[in-house]
Amino acid sequence: MLVWHASGMKAAVEHINPSGLIRNPAFTQVVTVSGPVKTVYIGAQNAVDGNRNIVGRGDIAAQTEQIMKNIDICLEAAGAKKEHLISWNIHVKEGQDLRPAFEAGMRWWGDNAEPPLNNVMLVSGFVPDDFLISIDAIAIVPT
DSSP: OEEEOTTSOEEEEEEEOOTTSOOBTTBOSEEEEESSEEEEEEEEEOSBOTTSOBOSTTOHHHHHHHHHHHHHHHHHHTTOOGGGEEEEEEEEETTOOHHHHHHHHHHHHTTOSOOOEEEEEEESOOSSTTOOEEEEEEEEEEO
């Protein structure tokens, strides 16, 4: 993706899926960033809404949907969009079926062509114990 800034400077974000590695619609293997950009770091988001309520107790899909809403809010506050995401870390409580979370995440992602890198890690638990999943992310926004 090549993006031009009003100043005439350009920034390029390239999503690379090298031959020899698997290709998956849920993630990209390598992302490079060149040119003038703003980097956005989103801290770990969990299934808490703006009123401090835990959403989706016992339901990883509902928790993932809330996390995606929270990430949207963070991106918007930073002047970014989901298309600017280049990487995220997904922490899942051990013993969870990942399919409902994956399906919820893919509904949120939509048909965007360039998925971010991802790292999925199983963890023994969260504080509080009601959380089943947590996601932090990095976005690159051309300046």
